[in-house]
Amino acid sequence: MENTTDNKKTVLSGIQPTGTITLGNYLGAVQNWQRMQEDFNSVFFIADLHALTVRREPAEFRQTSLDFFAQYLACGLDPEKCILYFQSHVRQHAELQWILNCNTYVGETSRMTQFKDKSAKHADNINMGLMDYPVLMAADILLYQTDLVPVGIDQKQHLELTRDIAIRFNNRYGETFTVPEAYIPKEGAKICSLQDPTAKMSKSDPDQNASVSIVDDEATIVRKFKRAVTDSGNEICVREDKPGITNLINIYSAIEHKAVSEVETEFVGQGYGSFKIAVGEAVAAAFKPVREAYHTLIKDKGQLSAIAKNGAERAASLAEKTLRKVKKRVGLVAF
Numbered sequence: 001m002e003n004t005t006d007n008k009k010t011v012l013s014g015i016q017p018t019g020t021i022t023l024g025n026y027l028g029a030v031q032n033w034q035r036m037q038e039d040f041n042s043v044f045f046i047a048d049l050h051a052l053t054v055r056r057e058p059a060e061f062r063q064t065s066l067d068f069f070a071q072y073l074a075c076g077l078d079p080e081k082c083i084l085y086f087q088s089h090v091r092q093h094a095e096l097q098w099i100l101n102c103n104t105y106v107g108e109t110s111r112m113t114q115f116k117d118k119s120a121k122h123a124d125n126i127n128m129g130l131m132d133y134p135v136l137m138a139a140d141i142l143l144y145q146t147d148l149v150p151v152g153i154d155q156k157q158h159l160e161l162t163r164d165i166a167i168r169f170n171n172r173y174g175e176t177f178t179v180p181e182a183y184i185p186k187e188g189a190k191i192c193s194l195q196d197p198t199a200k201m202s203k204s205d206p207d208q209n210a211s212v213s214i215v216d217d218e219a220t221i222v223r224k225f226k227r228a229v230t231d232s233g234n235e236i237c238v239r240e241d242k243p244g245i246t247n248l249i250n251i252y253s254a255i256e257h258k259a260v261s262e263v264e265t266e267f268v269g270q271g272y273g274s275f276k277i278a279v280g281e282a283v284a285a286a287f288k289p290v291r292e293a294y295h296t297l298i299k300d301k302g303q304l305s306a307i308a309k310n311g312a313e314r315a316a317s318l319a320e321k322t323l324r325k326v327k328k329r330v331g332l333v334a335f
């Protein structure tokens with residue numbers, strides 16, 4: 001990764017440590033990251049500073065942040081193959097954000113869809129961070145001269161703003177930043193809520209039965225699938241008027257690496273009840289190694305801290321190169 005003479009592109013992504021990593025996050029994103037670390041220079045971090053834009057209970061927040069870190073490792077993100085760290089451990093993120101702030105207009109950040117949505121949702125706490133969120137995200141991305149950012153639809157607007165900021169800065173001060181592109185990975189499965197199969201499975205859904213955590217124990221996983229909302233009728237097939245069964249088929253197909261048609265054939269003539277149990281058991285079995293690795297790691301604070309420290313050091317040394325250049329470009333004194 002530190003070897004910038006190779007031709008590999010740099011990929012970067014962050015995740016906010018809120019709620020729990022779900023089956024949906026895993027199949028839609030984390031699994032792709034695992035593949036990316038083989039083909040790209042990969043930078044992955046826990047976006048803990050971003051999470052502070054909403055009020056958090058400190059002790060719980062700290063634990064969730066550690067959990068996310070341990071779960072990433074348990075999922076197969078390999079600190080030998082990627083750079084993995086906590087955003088707050090690399091001060092260059094916040095420092096670059098300030099300089100980018102001075103090159104971003106209030107009109108740009110205040111018209112972001114997510115800012116408007118979150119302002120409506122947290123009307124009693126429309127803090128500066130909430131509006132500045134996308135500028136910190138721009139700093140995250142631009143610090144590492146990132147080529148590709150895997151983003152879901154909800155973050156596309158933020159990536160567009162990052163590109164605008166990078167292009168503007170480059171025009172104003174001379175070539176400084178790589179202008180990043182969105183990376184749409186190969187068709188990740190879109191996993192929906194088990195309680196409302198028309199909505200995406202969300203890691204912060206307050207309904208415990210709506211999502212499955214990748215570290216839920218076997219009994220919990222099977223129980224949640226047993227309770228999954230299904231549709232009228234009794235046929236196990238993918239169809240527009242069957243969002244519940246379609247979601248379960250998609251999950252099973254992704255977990256078992258089987259085509260949807262194969263899954264439909266496998267369950268011909270079976271009832272919803274036994275199908276739901278089969279999906280739950282398959283998911284529980286697939287995540288057993290992740291669950292076990294997580295429980296071992298989370299008890300080993302020494303190892304977690306060593307990995308996090310090493311990740312932050314490697315990240316900081318790359319980030320510092322960009323930051324030094326930026327400071328020079330804008331005319332800050334350096335001796």
Ligand code: TRP
Nearest residue numbers: 012013014015016047050137140
């Ligand atoms: N805003 C992203 C999300 O909520 C998380 C994030 C923070 C991120 N910084 C990033 C994603 C940089 C990609 C690149 O999903």
